[in-house]
Amino acid sequence: MRAPRLADERGIALAVAVFALVVIGALVAGIFFAGRLEQQTGMNTFFAAQAAEAAEAGLNEAIASQSSGALLALPIDPDPADASSLGSLTVNAGSRVTAARTINRLSDNLFLVRSLGTRADANGAQLAARSIGQLIRLVQADIEVKAGLTALGNVTITGGAEVSGMDAVPPTWDTGVQCPSLDSVAGVRYNDGTLRTSGNGTFDGDPKSVVDATLNPTDMQSDFNKLKALATLTVGSDNPAATGPAYTG
Known part of the structure; x- marks a missing residue:
């Protein structure tokens, strides 16, 4: 007599095959998801880099385009909400990468420039933003x-030279140029000696001339050294030779 089978194993191969397909499908889906995630991470990093570069480019352009007159015309206000706009800079036409710049005047001579770089999609939605600032x-x-011409000793204005202490905005300057209020000074300021003209030389001012016995070479050299400290271009000693203040006396 044959013993009965405890279980019927028919159809187990189908179940194993289905389970294997499910596992393989999950693995494939995981691989695709990981690839998609890596691609998206790379795109986000790329967009962030574009925004950072736009912010830096906008900051550099904003600083380079400033003038002392425009800076001094700003009100002193450190509140970022009251920052003055410096406009928007498009890094590349059609790239949807821009930089918005603002500036705050913190004190008499200290300013904070900010630049916010953004990368947007075709619909204008922001994909990445980076901000940078610089003092x-x-x-x-x-x-x-104190005078149109300051000299030591005898002064002779000759030829067609014109010396003037009358303050005025040059007529060829753009009307948008901001200048301090007009303040006329003496035409010629000298410490002693004589003042004369020769030929067509003229001088004018308010007053036309003034004798200042306190003038000395040290003070005149000191003013020149202040300007020299701000120089951004160094010229060789032989071109021109011995650049410096010229005075007599």
């Missing part, structure tokens, strides 16, 4: 101009 200081030589 800049306006350095000015503290020189008090």
